Amino acid sequence: MNSKQMFLDKLRAGLKGLPHSVVEDILAEYTAHFDEGRAAGRSESEIATALGDPSRLAREVRAETGMRRWEDERSLGNALGAIVGVLGLAALDLLVVLPVLLTVGSIDLAFFIAGACICLAGSIMLPFALISLLPGFDGDWLQGVLISLGMASGGASIVAVCALFTIGVINLLIRYGRAHYRLITQANPS
Incomplete structure (x- = not known):
């Protein structure tokens, strides 16, 4: 088997799981690199060496694809895809980042769960406060209502802050991955 085919097979294996159209576009791009190199008189093994490790290239493409999906549509699946892509790209930094x-x-x-529990407790207390069944309030229904509403809104606020914090961490991971990708690209020009 020739160097071109081995390179493309390794690249295809590394891109497994990505949409078929993305994989075919990337393989067509690298096939064009081989065609241009052959037209310039270079051997397939020289071209493959100049392009770099196909496994590394596949990790970079997977990371970039995950980041683009996250930026296009913010969902849990896309966030996980971006995180996995960045961690795959930063395999050497795994012992520090993970x-x-x-x-x-x-x-x-933990804060998310605590906030959800506080919100749930406040929501459960509200009907009891309205009928003055909460012990210790001596029939002061307004105090019970305000405490239960305060707990429910405070818990909801904690959950909202946790969600915003999670989005911020994902965005930082994406920036880290892009910076890492740029460093790899500069260190190993193709």
Whole structure:
């Protein structure tokens, strides 16, 4: 098997899971690189070496595709795709990025759950406050209503801040991935 076909096969394997049209466009682009190199008198092995490691190229394409999807449509699936793409691109930095990401994500999740529980508790207390069944309020229904509304709105606020924080962290990861991608591209010009 020739160097061109081995390169394209490795690249195709690394791009598995991406939309078929994206994979075909990328393979056509790299096939054109080989055709131009052959027209310039270079061998296929020289062209493959100049293009770099197809596995690394596939990781870069996957990261960029995930980031574009996240920017186009902000959804949980696209956020996970962007995170996985950035972590795949930053494989060498995995020992630094992953523990920090897991710690920040765990704290964010804990605050999210706490906020949801506080909001739920306030929502459950509201009907009881309205009929003065909450103990300790001595029939002062207004105080019970205000406390339950305060808990519900405070919990909802915590959940909203956690959601905004999560979006911010995802955007930082995308910026990190792009900066990392630019550094790799500058260090290994194709």
